[in-house]
Amino acid sequence: MTKTKDFEIFLAAPPGLEAVLCEEVRGKGFKQPKAVPGGVVTKGGWPEVWRANLWIRGAGRVLARVDAFHVTHLAQLDDRARRVPWASVLRPDVPFRVEASCAKSRIYHSGAAAERITKAIQQTLGAPLAEEGGILVRARIENDLCTISVDTSGEGLHKRGYKEAINAAPMRETMAALFLRQCGYIGTEPVLDPMCGSGTFVIEAAEIAARLNPGRSRPFAFEQLASFDDAAWQQMRAVNSQRPPAARCYGSDRDAGAVAMSLANAARAGVTDTTEFHQAAISEIQPPAGPPGLVIVNPPYGTRIGDKSKLAPLYRALGQTLTSRFSGWRVGLVASDPKLAHATGLPFLAPGAPVPHGGLRVTLFQTGPLA
Structure with missing residues (x-):
């Protein structure tokens, strides 16, 4: 060849x-x-x-x-x-x-x-x-x-090079990016994750908004191949596609440790200026000032953290908060059990096919703009 x-x-x-x-x-x-x-x-x-x-x-x-x-x-x-x-x-x-x-x-x-x-x-x-x-x-x-x-990649491409700290049930950055795309997110609207964990959805969204290359901070296996041209690669990497983001990205979590992880990961990713994280229970979340955007959330599934029957009230509370306060916002919710997703009471559109994630099969449930 x-x-x-x-x-x-x-x-x-x-x-x-x-x-x-x-x-x-x-x-x-x-x-x-x-x-x-x-x-x-x-x-x-x-x-x-x-x-x-x-x-x-x-x-x-x-x-x-x-x-x-x-x-x-x-x-x-x-x-x-x-x-x-x-x-x-x-x-x-x-x-x-x-x-x-x-x-x-x-x-x-x-x-x-x-x-x-x-x-x-x-x-x-x-x-x-x-x-x-x-x-x-x-x-x-x-x-x-x-x-x-x-x-040609070496380590999986979900390893962007910034995430040292992760929570108990992380979503891979690659899957988060695909779910954001499925929700129609192109970087021009605010994003909020009210159960942000280690910040994956928020940081991915902020990078998309700023047009940062996902592989900018890591090495690849192709650098060890006979076909590798270091000068051409350095030239490719040096092209600056970055732009000032049109909107900010927000994350909250009831756990102070998760918020600290998200802040540290956002700093390493270089998106501190365009992201905000704070500690808040689901019942406390409010939409940020400005136009509506996308709420995207990966709540606990039950099979991985805790018991499903105990989670139904959490999903209900999430649905009630979003319905009462987030008029005009779209919602993307990742769930392994349709019953838990529907416990939110949110008006979901017909979902796509389930996809494998961490030994489970999960589905992205989406709404149009909430009334």
Whole structure:
């Protein structure tokens, strides 16, 4: 694979949110993005891989698909894996590891497949094997087609580089960004999270409003690849897309520790000037001065913190407060149990499909502007 040739780039999304991610990728100007199970595919070269890691908020990771070929037995895989142009992708001095998966194929043993590809890389390139960490090479053998990808992100892209402190049931930044997008948030209206925890929704919203790149404060695996051009990357990172936000973002929580976490995380993210956090119970929250916007909230689910029956009054109180004080505001509420969501009494629109989150399936419930 040459540095100028386009190849397929895969951006991972939580199942059920692929179309939302595709909309974001299209909006950022990537070529012909297409939603597929588990993510979005687009085409480009290495600069597009770097840009996807730097720019795209909703992607969990970015894979560069470096080769694909048909195989029906392990000896054939061994031979074909040696013909992959590894030297144009991997460096001989950087450790790597291989993960394989097999589905509906004559090669069905993923461990044996990973072993053959590992040996092929070691013997053709001489790169050392990493027990953990290192560059991850992924092989997916489905219907006898083996697709070889390199994970260009390293740590999951939800790790933006600012969140040292988290609460007991955090939402990943990538999922928060996709839920904000589903709610129609584009950074031009105020956002309020009345159960802000460690501040994820508020900080994501503030970054969107300020046009800050989500990957601006972290390293990536692609910096260790043979295709990496440091001067071109530094030039890409140096482009300042920031703008003064049109509105502020607000968070509150009844727990003082959560408020302190949110303040610290917002400071590390560089959005202190456009965010506000304070301690308040649900019954105490008030809309900030100015035009209405979006209330987005990820309340306790019961299966993860506490008991569902004890949570119904909390959801009722939330619904009553929003109904009585937040006229004109839209609401986005993440819940694992529709009964708890409907305990709010809020006029929810038809919800989308549930999505996996922390071992559960959660649904985003939305309203139009409240009367």
